[in-house]
Amino acid sequence: xxxxxxxxxxxxxxxxxxxxxTEEIKKEKKKKTIHKNxxxxxxxxxxxxxxxxxxxxxxxxxxxxxxxxxxxxxxxDGDRDNVDxxxxxNGPFTENLYLYSEISKKTxxxxxxxxxxxxxxxxxxxxxxxxxxREYISLVEMLKKTNKTIYSIAADGNCLYESILHQLRQKIxxxxxxxxxxxxxxxxxxxxxxxxxxxKYENKKNFDxxxxxxxxxxxxxxxxxxxxxxxxxxxNKDLFVHFIYDEEGDNAHVGRRKTYxxxxxxCNVPCYRxxxxxxxxxxxxxxxxxxxxxxxxxxxxxxxxxxxxxxxFICFHHKLYALGKHYNSVVDL
Numbered sequence: 501x502x503x504x505x506x507x508x509x510x511x512x513x514x515x516x517x518x519x520x521x522t523e524e525i526k527k528e529k530k531k532k533t534i535h536k537n538x539x540x541x542x543x544x545x546x547x548x549x550x551x552x553x554x555x556x557x558x559x560x561x562x563x564x565x566x567x568x569x570x571x572x573x574x575x576x577d578g579d580r581d582n583v584d585x586x587x588x589x590n591g592p593f594t595e596n597l598y599l600y601s602e603i604s605k606k607t608x609x610x611x612x613x614x615x616x617x618x619x620x621x622x623x624x625x626x627x628x629x630x631x632x633x634r635e636y637i638s639l640v641e642m643l644k645k646t647n648k649t650i651y652s653i654a655a656d657g658n659c660l661y662e663s664i665l666h667q668l669r670q671k672i673x674x675x676x677x678x679x680x681x682x683x684x685x686x687x688x689x690x691x692x693x694x695x696x697x698x699x700k701y702e703n704k705k706n707f708d709x710x711x712x713x714x715x716x717x718x719x720x721x722x723x724x725x726x727x728x729x730x731x732x733x734x735x736n737k738d739l740f741v742h743f744i745y746d747e748e749g750d751n752a753h754v755g756r757r758k759t760y761x762x763x764x765x766x767c768n769v770p771c772y773r774x775x776x777x778x779x780x781x782x783x784x785x786x787x788x789x790x791x792x793x794x795x796x797x798x799x800x801x802x803x804x805x806x807x808x809x810x811x812x813f814i815c816f817h818h819k820l821y822a823l824g825k826h827y828n829s830v831v832d833l
Contacts, residue, residue, distance in 0.1 A: 663828060696727060698731065729788070
């Protein structure tokens with residue numbers, strides 16, 4: 501290839517590289533895959549590599565009329581004898597160029613499809629962003645009427661729990677319990693969701709939620725709240741069974757058991773793309789913390805745990821982020 505000192509790629513090196521790239525293209529085309537977009541991207545990359553190779557070989561500034569027989573790099577006389585008219589017209593060189601021509605047409609078509617898809621995705625993202633902005637402004641105006649506003653929470657999959665934690669830390673000043681009481685309840689020296697077996701806490705006798713309504717909120721974490729939510733749902737199946745079911749199940753009870761297991765086992769991962777599921781978790785959190793939780797929404801305002809005196813305020817966004825639903829905390833102006 502043309503190096504730093506201006507050396508050109510030799511014909512024989514060019515032919516070897518050309519053969520290698522075209523074989524890779526053939527192999528890529530023969531692949532049977534459901535990931536057509538990825539395959540198209542690979543073909544485009546190979547075509548670009550082939551373009552660079554041809555440009556490098558043909559790039560002879562001031563000597564563009566030279567043919568392969570005039571190049572010093574063609575080798576000795578024996579080598580030049582091998583580059584006869586038969587090889588040029590019927591050999592792998594012309595076959596490769598023909599293949600390159602055919603592939604160029606297809607990859608160009610694929611590239612146009614990819615560009616069109618990217619433009620459509622970008623347009624959809626812009627539309628969603630505009631809708632999200634309008635929704636956000638409407639929610640801010642709605643909250644102003646109650647002398648409140650939005651406190652932004654990071655969109656990292658923990659937004660519901662982080663919103664609740666922010667509210668608790670804003671409102672709870674006096675408390676009776678701390679993390680040591682939690683560890684004593686768990687009979688552990690430390691806590692991690694990765695090492696927890698939820699089935700161990702399915703029996704109500706093995707776990708008491710009483711301390712969490714008066715616990716230091718700075719000792720609570722998203723992991724702890726997820727764990728408490730999972731255990732509460734497990735211990736109160738009758739309360740949630742009507743909200744957790746599998747419509748595709750052949751048997752209603754079997755379907756419920758299957759989906760119920762999925763709901764509880766999934767509480768240790770970010771999962772707030774599903775509004776119905778988060779409503780179940782808000783209900784559980786309200787009962788665990790013994791707090792009324794009011795959720796502001798541009799469509800309606802819903803309160804969970806109406807019988808509790810202390811109240812927490814959060815808000816729900818349908819279209820604020822392209823990835824899905826989002827929760828923020830709500831504070832006084």
